[in-house]
Every structure is written in structure tokens, then in C-alpha cells.
């Protein structure tokens with residue numbers, strides 16, 4: 171017997187199950203927890219901002235899409251950075267002049283290392299937990315470019331912000347063929363005497379640009 | 383098949399290990415501080431959730447459902463993972479898991495000795511002692527989680543399932559880093575220590591060809607796998623190497639992507655008291671052009687299928703390794719994790735380790751609890767740990783009674799005698815009279831303070847009230863004899 175057959179046989183004999191219908195049984199599980207938010211749009215966005223601040227993220231708010239380049243410029247200047255990575259399909263119209271944007275055409279890590287910032291869009295965001303969700307596709311970039319730079323600048327459309335995690339998970343459920351990363355504030359550790367230290371291996375700085 | 387759970391087979395019994403842990407004041411201070419901080423943060427983050435109990439129930443329901451149909455979900459996961467470009471291996475026990483990993487590393491990395499592989503925190507790999515197996519094969523595993531680095535560089539053992547180095551304070555960590563990283567000037571500021579770890583690992587992340595990870599969940603319907611973490615070392619390990627090997631206990635599978643919405647709400651709040659941990663990575667097989675281009679999953683049994691048979695024991699497999707029960711446990715909070723002799727410590731360790739090993743090792747662990755129920759109250763998937771503990775205590779005692787040594791043990795003879803005496807009230811009363819005479823020499827200030835033999839375990843830390851001169855039954859009988867008289871007398875008095 172192969173290990174696979176043996177493990178499955180052990181599971182079957184342990185469960186003594188008569189033929190059952192897992193799909194139907196799964197559908198019958200009750201979900202009494204909150205799956206749909208109750209807050210107004212403004213309150214939801216306020217909560218999102220509040221949570222981001224709580225995680226030491228920076229927030230820049232703009233209304234018109236035409237203001238995005240300025241916001242990106244500001245985020246880079248704050249961190250004293252001149253170069254940033256972007257996915258090749260990132261809309262060029264959103265990028266400010268006066269900075270060098272390096273397109274990630276399957277760059278090797280040696281060329282990614284040393285670029286201090288990255289600018290991406292996102293797939294969805296969660297207000298209750300201050301989380302942004304990346305589905306690594308298109309302008310959201312490959313995983314590696316969102317990970318190695320020290321500063322991640324992420325564009326979040328206000329319509330992408332859900333109040334609760336289940337709402338956001340439902341919105342991205344069809345996209346699991348691509349890698350997914352959820353980000354809640356900058357990289358951090360509490361491993362030394364439970365003191366929260368910002369920035370270990372992931373980006374030490376997270377700037378969210380809220381637009382739309 | 384031989385089930386190995388860390389180094390439990392060589393570990394001393396809990397009462398012995400606990401005694402020496404209790405003498406280590408520094409350790410107790412470190413453990414008390416860390417568990418207090420997490421407990422308070424957890425309480426805060428749980429309190430703000432109006433639907434917390436509903437989430438616990440949902441988590442418990444999802445896990446119970448999955449375990450009841452585990453064969454179905456394992457096959458579904460394996461099929462979908464392979465459709466997406468992953469390769470699934472099955473391992474009956476620790477040795478099999480390790481040899482699969484070693485063969486894969488050799489296949490992709492060659493046989494040159496000292497080959498480095500990067501690892502992200504995986505309790506399951508500690509369970510199968512993978513680092514030892516790799517080192518024995520000439521492969522150099524590099525732990526990348528800050529706490530795991532502290533444990534690895536300090537030649538130590540993890541003492542907590544979420545914060546493995548919580549028994550070390552900043553000065554102790556500084557000393558380990560100074561020595562092992564060659565940084566004699568390093569200060570004990572947590573920022574400096576964290577920075578040292580970042581620099582130490584940066585090159586290693588970039589040059590490693592092979593990464594090894596654990597997984598917090600595997601999704602049957604999509605074939606996806608996920609890692610929950612804070613530092614970004616997890617993202618590094620699952621993104622940068624060309625080859626990724628992920629070791630997953632078979633109980634980690636979940637039916638659908640939607641089920642994650644429950645676990646991802648309860649796990650971070652329970653584990654670190656955060657609304658959400660900084661990073662979750664979820665990936666499905668191989669994505670061309672993004673991340674490792676070869677992905678292998680090792681599905682590990684190592685005793686887990688045994689727990690499925692009994693419904694009380696099966697509950698143990700619902701554990702999502704949040705560590706909340708450790709932080710809440712009055713025993714763990716005093717002794718820390720090492721006394722358990724198992725990488726799974728605290729209340730969950732006390733039920734998981736002995737069961738995985740068919741009670742061959744860690745037999746004293748089911749007794750390492752006061753049954754206060756704090757663990758059950760905080761458990762995000764509602765595992766009734768006290769119930770499982772009592773069940774296991776019963777199993778240990780019944781098994782002991784079957785062996786010759788057990789039959790002849792003083793405790794068993796005493797218990798059998800007690801059982802015989804209790805069966806008949808005449809025997810019971812005779813025994814009581816005897817004991818009343820016998821106890822006189824152990825009485826001090828009207829209390830029993832120093833009983834001999836087994837009973838000594840009780841009186842070492844508590845006094846016992848002596849058996850009174852007259853028992854209730856004796857008094858009742860005496861009263862019956864002159865009952866009439868007494869009643870008349872009472873009636874007179876009242877009149």
C-alpha cells in the first residue's frame with residue numbers, strides 16, 4: 171500500500187462513515203456571525219483610516235484620480251526616495267514626473283534589491299481590521315516586488331473598502347488561482363519581551379493612498 | 383510506523399521537570415510577563431467583537447465537519463493542488479516526512495554538503511524533528527522567524543507554540559546574538575536585536591534555492607495553502623526560493639475558501655491579540671513567473687488518524703495552534719513550556735502529545751492541569767480540553783492497571799483496596815475505626831501534615847483534617863439506640 175492509500179484507509183476506518191454527502195452537509199453549517207457590515211460608507215471609511223493609523227501606516231487621501239500622482243510624489247518625498255518599482259501594466263498616467271519608475275519586467279531579485287519603494291493597486295480592503303488585500307496580478311504586482319522594497323505605497327479605491335472580512339473574502343473568492351497577500355500594517359514582531367517592533371523583513375513603511 | 387513528537391521520548395515526567403522550572407526565577411518572570419501581555423491584548427480584541435461566540439461556534443462547526451469527512455477533503459485538496467501545478471506527497475510518520483523532504487532537497491539542490499535551506503516557523507517540522515534529520519543529512523536549515531532564530535542559535539527548544547522564545551528576555555537574546563552573529567557591540571534594545579536579525583537573514587533569503595514552510599490551512603476546494611505571520615519572513619520563504627516544500631498536518635485542511643473568513647478572524651485575535659496579523663500569504667500550486675516554480679506539499683499523518691476514532695479525542699485535531707490556552711493556563715504560566723517535555727506544551731500539548739504517541743510517551747501530561755477550564759473558555763474553536771484531559775487520565779489509569787507492574791503498584795493496590803472497602807459499609811466502618819487509631823502519630827496541631835507513602839504527595843502542600851472521633855453513621859446509630867430517650871428529653875426542654 172502506498173502512504174496515500176494507507177492514510178486514507180486509516181481515516182476511513184476511523185470514521186466508520188456510511189456514504190455521506192459532504193457538500194450538502196457543509197452547506198447546512200450555520201453562520202450566525204456577522205457577514206454583512208452595518209456602518210454607513212463614511213463611518214466605514216473612518217474606521218478603515220482609524221485602523222491603519224493604529225498599525226502605524228501612513229494615509230494620504232485624495233478625491234479626484236488626477237490627484238494620485240501628487241500623492242505618490244508626496245509619499246516618496248516623505249521617505250526621501252527617488253525610485254520605485256511598479257508592475258509593467260501600472261497606469262502611467264498615475265505616476266508623477268521627477269521620479270524614476272522601474273518597470274518589473276520579470277526583474278531578477280538582484281535588480282529589485284536596492285530599490286527602496288514599490289507602488290501597487292489592491293484588490294480589496296477591510297475596515298474592521300485595517301487590512302489591504304493584494305491578488306498578485308496586473309498592477310498589483312508580483313509578490314517579490316511588493317515584499318523586498320522597504321516602502322510599500324498602495325492605492326485603495328474607496329469602493330474597495332469593505333467593513334468586514336467576510337465581505338472582502340467573498341469579493342476575492344473567485345481569484346484564488348493567483349497568489350494572495352493580506353497586509354495589515356507594516357511588518358512587525360513582538361518576539362522580544364512582547365514589545366512590538368515595526369519592520370523586520372517585509373516593508374517597514376506602508377502608505378495607503380485612498381482615492382475615488 | 384513510529385510516531386515521533388519532538389523529543390518527548392527522552393523527556394522527564396512533568397512533575398520532575400516542573401519542579402526545576404519552578405526554581406528558575408528568571409524563566410518564571412519572563413513567562414509571566416509574556417503571557418500577561420498577550421492575555422490582556424487578547425481580551426481587549428475579543429471584547430470588541432460582538433459576534434465572538436458565533437465565530438467560535440462557526441469555527442468549531444467547520445472543524446468538526448471537516449474532520450468527519452477528512453478523507454473526502456484530503457483527496458479534494460490533493461487533486462486541486464496538483465491541477466494547479468503542485469505535487470502532493472503523503473507521509474505516514476515523521477521519518478517518512480523527513481526522508482521525502484531530504485530527497486526533494488537533494489533532487490533540486492544537489493548533494494554538496496552544507497546546502498542551506500530557509501525555513502519559516504512550522505511547529506509540524508519541530509514535531510517531526512526535521513532540523514535534526516536535515517542536519518544529519520548534511521543540509522543546513524536556517525530558521526527565519528525571529529523567535530525560532532533565537533531558539534536555533536541558542537541551541538534551545540521552543541517553549542510556546544506561537545512565541546517560541548518567550549522564556550528569554552532581551553539580555554539573554556542579546557548574548558545569543560552577540561556570540562552567534564559575531565556582533566560583540568550589539569545592545570539589548572529590541573530595535574537593535576530585530577535589525578541584527580534582518581541583516582543576518584537578508585543575504586540568506588536572497589541566495590537560498592529551497593524554502594521549507596508549514597501551513598496554517600489548506601483549502602480543499604481550491605488546492606490553496608496559507609501561512610499566517612507577522613515579520614515578512616514567511617512571505618520571503620514562500621516567494622523567493624525556486625523550490626518550496628510545505629509540510630502540512632492532515633488536520634489543517636478546510637473545505638472552502640469562504641471557511642477562511644472565520645479562522646482569519648479568530649486566529650490572530652487569539653494568538654497575538656491583534657485584529658489581524660501583518661501578513662497572510664495564500665498561494666495555489668505554481669504561478670508562472672511569480673514565486674517558486676516547483677511546489678511540493680507533504681501531508682503528514684504521524685498519529686493523527688488514531689485520534690479520529692474516538693469522538694472526544696477527535697476534537698483535539700480541531701486545534702488551530704493559536705496558543706491562547708497556554709497563555710490562560712495557570713499551570714503553564716508558572717512552569718513555562720519546557721517542563722512539558724514536548725514542543726506542544728500547555729493544555730493543548732497535554733492532550734495532543736500523549737495522543738499522537740498512543741500514550742507511549744508524555745503520559746504524565748494529562749495530569750498537568752488543574753481542570754480549571756480557562757483553556758476551554760479562550761479556545762477559538764471550542765475544544766473542550768478539560769473533558770479530553772479527564773478522558774485521557776482514565777485511559778492512562780486503565781492501561782496501567784493492565785500491566786503487571788501496574789497491577790502490583792502501590793497506588794493500584796491501594797485503589798483496589800479502597801474499592802473493596804467502599805463496596806460494603808461494614809468493611810468501610812471497620813477501616814475508619816482502624817484509621818482513627820492509626821492517624822494519631824501523624825497529627826500536629828489537630829491537622830494531618832505529613833502522611834507516609836502516596837498520601838504524602840497530598841500533604842506535602844496541604845494539610846488534611848483528621849478523621850473525627852465519631853462518624854456521622856456512628857452518631858446516628860448511637861442516637862437510634864437511645865433515640866426515644868433523647869426525643870422525649872428534647873420535647874421536655876422545648877416545653
Ligand code: SF4
Pocket residue numbers: 652700701702703704705706707708730757760761762763764765
Ligand atoms: S486548543 Fe484551542 S486555544 Fe489551545 S492552541 Fe488550539 S485552538 Fe488555540
